Amino acid sequence: MKQIAIYGKGGIGKSTISANIAAAYAEMGLNTWYIGCDPKADGSMTLLGGRKVSTFLEKMRPGSVTEGEVVATGFKGVNCVETGGPLAGVGCAGRGIIVAVQALDKDYFTDDIDIIIYDVPGDVVCGGFAAPLREKFADEVYIVTSGEYLALYAADNIARGLENLKVNLGGLICNSREVDGEEGIIRDFAERIGSQMIGFIPRDAVVRECENRGRTVVEWAPASRQADAYRNLAKAILNNKMLSVPSPIDPEEIRSILREKGG
Amino acid sequence: MTEVLHPRPSPIVAAMYTLRDLDVDVIVMHGPPGCGFTASRLLEEAGVTVVTTGMQETDLIFGAEEKLVKLLKKVDEDFHPKMVGIVGTCASMIIGENLDAAIKKAGIRSIVLPIDTHGCSGPNTVGAIRVLEVAAAKGVIPWEEFERQREMLTRATELERERGMTSKPYLKPHRGATKLKIANKIVETLKEEGKVAVIVNAKKETAYRFADVLRAVEYARGKVGGSAVYIANTDPAVGLPRIRRYSQDIIRDLTEAGVTVDFLTGGLDEYPVAGEKAAGYLKDRKVDLRVICGLPHAVPDITQRDVLVTDQPRVLRNFLDTGFEYSVGEISTHSALMGATGIVHSELGDTIREVVDEELA
Numbered sequence: 091m092k093q094i095a096i097y098g099k100g101g102i103g104k105s106t107i108s109a110n111i112a113a114a115y116a117e118m119g120l121n122t123w124y125i126g127c128d129p130k131a132d133g134s135m136t137l138l139g140g141r142k143v144s145t146f147l148e149k150m151r152p153g154s155v156t157e158g159e160v161v162a163t164g165f166k167g168v169n170c171v172e173t174g175g176p177l178a179g180v181g182c183a184g185r186g187i188i189v190a191v192q193a194l195d196k197d198y199f200t201d202d203i204d205i206i207i208y209d210v211p212g213d214v215v216c217g218g219f220a221a222p223l224r225e226k227f228a229d230e231v232y233i234v235t236s237g238e239y240l241a242l243y244a245a246d247n248i249a250r251g252l253e254n255l256k257v258n259l260g261g262l263i264c265n266s267r268e269v270d271g272e273e274g275i276i277r278d279f280a281e282r283i284g285s286q287m288i289g290f291i292p293r294d295a296v297v298r299e300c301e302n303r304g305r306t307v308v309e310w311a312p313a314s315r316q317a318d319a320y321r322n323l324a325k326a327i328l329n330n331k332m333l334s335v336p337s338p339i340d341p342e343e344i345r346s347i348l349r350e351k352g353g
Numbered sequence: 354m355t356e357v358l359h360p361r362p363s364p365i366v367a368a369m370y371t372l373r374d375l376d377v378d379v380i381v382m383h384g385p386p387g388c389g390f391t392a393s394r395l396l397e398e399a400g401v402t403v404v405t406t407g408m409q410e411t412d413l414i415f416g417a418e419e420k421l422v423k424l425l426k427k428v429d430e431d432f433h434p435k436m437v438g439i440v441g442t443c444a445s446m447i448i449g450e451n452l453d454a455a456i457k458k459a460g461i462r463s464i465v466l467p468i469d470t471h472g473c474s475g476p477n478t479v480g481a482i483r484v485l486e487v488a489a490a491k492g493v494i495p496w497e498e499f500e501r502q503r504e505m506l507t508r509a510t511e512l513e514r515e516r517g518m519t520s521k522p523y524l525k526p527h528r529g530a531t532k533l534k535i536a537n538k539i540v541e542t543l544k545e546e547g548k549v550a551v552i553v554n555a556k557k558e559t560a561y562r563f564a565d566v567l568r569a570v571e572y573a574r575g576k577v578g579g580s581a582v583y584i585a586n587t588d589p590a591v592g593l594p595r596i597r598r599y600s601q602d603i604i605r606d607l608t609e610a611g612v613t614v615d616f617l618t619g620g621l622d623e624y625p626v627a628g629e630k631a632a633g634y635l636k637d638r639k640v641d642l643r644v645i646c647g648l649p650h651a652v653p654d655i656t657q658r659d660v661l662v663t664d665q666p667r668v669l670r671n672f673l674d675t676g677f678e679y680s681v682g683e684i685s686t687h688s689a690l691m692g693a694t695g696i697v698h699s700e701l702g703d704t705i706r707e708v709v710d711e712e713l714a
Contacts, residue, residue, distance in 0.1 A: 151411045180416035182448040189410060 091201070094260065094327060095208040095222045098234030099244035103265040105133035106297060107234055107320070108209035112137060113308035114317075114324035116166035120204035124168055125194065127222065128211040129175030129183045137164035140304020145174020146190045161198065165309050171198075183211075184218020191221045205328070213244050213251075223257045230260040230333050232288065235279075237264070237272035237352065242279055242344050249283050249336040258333035261288030263323060268293050271351045278347050283336040289323035292316065355514070358523045359667065364470045364480025366392040368440050371484040372466065373401050374557070374593050375493060378434035383421050383450060384408055384442025398691035399558075402432055408444050416448060418455050425459035436464045436493070438484070446471035464491060476513075478506040494593070508625035516650040518667045526666030527673060529682025532704035535660055538679065539570060539644060540708045543579030547641035552631045553585035555647030556624045557596060559664055560587060561693045562686045563646035564603045566662060568610040569702035570644065573709045575611070584616045584634060586627035586647075591620025606696040628652035649680075662701055 096108045108124060115122040126133030131145045143162040148154055162170045173190035175183040187210075199206070208222040222228045231252055235245040245262065252259050262280045264287060266272055273290055280287045292315075300310040308317045369392050372380050379402045382389050386407035393403035406412075406420045421439070428437060439452050452467035466487045470480040482503050489499040513519045542549055551570050555563045567583050574581050589600035599621055607614065616634045618627035628651030635643070642660065645652050649661035650668060660679045663669050664686035672680035683699050690697060 147411070147414055151415065152409070176415045180418065180449075181412075181414050182416075183414075185410075185448070186414040189414060 091199075091203050091206065092328070093206040093208070093222075093228045093230075095210055095228035095231050096234060096263075097210050097213070097231055097248045098263075098265075099241045100212045102234045102236060102241055102244075103291075104211075104234050105209055106136075106301070107263060107265060107291060107323070108133060108207050109136045110306045110308050110317075110320035111324040111327065112168050112207050113165050113306040114321045115205050115328075116164075116168045117308060117321070118324075121202055122168045123199075123203055123206040124164070124170045125191075125206060125208045125222075126170070126172045127187050127190075127208060127219075128172075129178075129186065130211075131172035131174045133209045134162070134164065134170035134172055135304055136301060136306045136309075137168050137170050138162055138304075139164075143170065143172055145172045146194070147174040147186050150189070150193070165306060182218065184216040184221075187218045188221040191224075191227060195226065213247055220251060220255060223252070223255055228257075230258045230330070232260050232263050232327065234263045234265050235276060236267040237269035237275040237348075238267060239344060239348055241267075242275075242348075243341060245279070246283065246338045246341070246344060249285075250338040252336055253338060256335055259283075259285045259336045260327065260330050260333055261286045263288060264290045266291060266293045269352065274351045275347055278351055279339075279344065282339050282343065282347070284334050285336050286332050288326050288330060289319070291319050291323065355520065355522055357519045357521075359518075361519060362477035363472050364474040364477050364483070365389055365440060365442055365472055366480070367477035368438075368468045368470050368480035368484050369393075369396060369403070371481040372438035372440070372468070373399055374595050375436070375438075375466075375484070375488055376593075376595050377436045377438045377466065378402060378463075379404065379428050379432050379437045381421070381424060381428060381437060381439045382406065382442060383417070383439055383445040383452065385444050388442040388444070389440070395688055395691040400692065402434075404428060406445075408442075413444060413448055416450060417445065418450060418458075421450070421452070421455040422458045425455065425461055425465070429459070429461035429463060434463045436466070437461075438466045438468060441467075441469045441471050443472045464493065466491060466493070476510045476519075478510045482506050498593075502622060505622055505625055512625050512648075512651055517648070518665060518671070521671060524667035524670045527670040527682060528666065529669060529684045529700075530673075530680075532681050532701045533708070535679055535681050535701060536704040536708045539642065539660065539705055540573050540577060540712065542642045543570075543574055543581075544577045544712075546579050548580045548582065548639065549574070550582045550584065550635055550638075550640040550643045552618075552628075552635075552643065552645045552652065553587070553647055554618065554624050554628045554631060554645065554649070554651050555586065555621065557621050558599055558690045558693065559647060559686050560585070560599060560603055560621055561690050561695065562664070562683055562697045562699045563662065564607060564696045565699040565702035566644060566646050566705075567607060567612050567614075568696065569699070569705040571610060571612045573705050576709045576713060582616075582635075582638065582640065583612055583614050584618060584631045585614050586618045586621055586623055586631075587614065588617045588620045588623075592622045596621050602695050610696075624648050624651055626651075646683075662699075 175186035382405040646662040
């Protein structure tokens with residue numbers, strides 16, 4: 091069983107990438123689980139034909155009247171779980187992730203699972219959001235970024251978290267914003283923090299079109315180049331041998347990369 | 354600053370006790386069902402009703418404001434309180450529970466004091482100060498009273514740090530030595546026509562027990578001779594109404610036992626500074642033995658010849674470890690006193706009486 095966690099700046103495209111590689115693994119015939127850790131519980135929507143599922147934590151509440159299974163079966167049998175969590179402004183989303191991940195591991199994860207993908211919101215904001223990185227959960231982390239300063243700054247900050255927690259980084263995934271020299275920027279940055287760029291996802295309108303239909307690109311536009319980009323990324327992650335605890339760099343060093351490699 | 358390893362009093366419990374001092378009818382703990390468990394039992398004996406929202410795992414995740422609103426309404430219906438205190442706990446405060454919003458939603462008629470303190474707020478006195486601040490803001494006590502008590506509580510924390518239970522990295526609680534040696538020493542001094550000074554420098558309700566030493570020494574003096582001087586921080590004109598009542602009760606019982614306090618050093622919440630006044634009063638007066646009860650470390654010039662009586666097991670350890678051989682404990686004093694309305698017998702007091710009675714038999 092391989093367990094990976096996807097992190098990255100808010101809005102960078104973690105859920106889109108997570109859902110598309112989950113679809114790619116399912117297409118390969120792998121027993122695949124997608125675990126969405128955002129309280130908004132919308133990451134799995136494209137795997138479920140636009141459906142929103144009842145959340146794992148909502149089910150756990152005493153007196154819960156939530157209908158339906160907490161594990162929803164999506165595209166080609168992908169098992170989808172949304173941990174869910176509190177409404178904005180109350181409770182503790184971090185605690186929710188801790189409880190959900192532990193309960194899933196105890197009661198749901200079986201030995202015949204091939205791959206589990208944790209889609210984790212935002213940067214590592216507190217201990218709870220790092221729960222998927224604990225022992226016996228995700229073995230490796232992938233950080234989604236673009237070639238823009240704030241995305242790289244967030245990636246660097248996540249790398250700092252991984253360094254503290256002594257967790258392996260598998261690589262950076264570029265979700266392109268069509269920044270000049272983007273690939274070079276990210277390769278350079280990756281090298282400096284002791285990692286690699288493991289995949290490059292081009293910017294393509296097909297992503298939005300599919301999302302508007304509540305589908306992944308792999309499902310709705312299977313013959314597109316974009317779908318192949320996700321499939322290649324999925325394979326690269328599956329075969330990735332280059333794992334290392336990253337060493338973050340200084341923000342000024344990020345700016346210097348951008349000045350040198352950017353347009 | 355010394356890094357202290359042993360557990361020490363919590364701001365949460367200090368807040369609960371201070372609410373009791375303000376005569377609230379009900380304390381609502383917003384947190385896990387076990388938080389404040391021991392203190393609650395004692396406070397119930399003092400006539401305060403303590404209830405809890407009893408937060409569970411899912412409440413941590415989703416928040417428990419609704420539970421608090423529901424409990425406040427129930428408290429209002431079932432107990433008809435005039436004044437209610439809500440005390441935060443680590444759990445509810447870490448997840449950012451909004452006590453004010455819950456009070457508004459509950460819409461109850463009683464005065465509600467929301468105390469947003471928790472276990473990691475700092476020394477225990479922080480919780481007490483927060484209660485007084487909220488009480489002043491709600492017009493329950495005057496701001497001058499808040500300022501006076503804040504000063505006292507700040508001094509109390511300094512005192513503990515300098516000479517009390519947070520002055521050493523680790524103090525193993527001492528269960529208290531036997532009282533016979535000390536009782537003999539006191540009775541001997543009186544028998545030899547010596548002068549014994551008894552200083553009660555006690556914190557709030559603990560004075561109900563320490564004041565018994567005044568009665569016992571007066572009993573001994575009446576039987577075997579000698580002279581005595583009595584000093585106590587039982588000024589009935591200082592502090593919150595409840596604290597004044599304690600002083601009134603004690604003065605009443607002392608009068609009944611024939612004890613006249615020669616010098617009042619302050620109120621029962623002024624123990625951090627009253628010790629200095631006691632020392633000042635005795636400075637130019639010749640006494641043969643000083644017996645200091647309550648918080649002896651608040652008396653700045655204690656010597657190894659003094660008899661020190663405390664209810665704090667770790668403070669007792671500190672005294673014995675540093676050569677104060679005439680130190681004794683009145684351990685578990687606090688739990689024995691909740692709900693008391695008059696002086697309670699002390700172990701040292703009873704031992705003094707026994708020594709005197711055997712002497713005369």
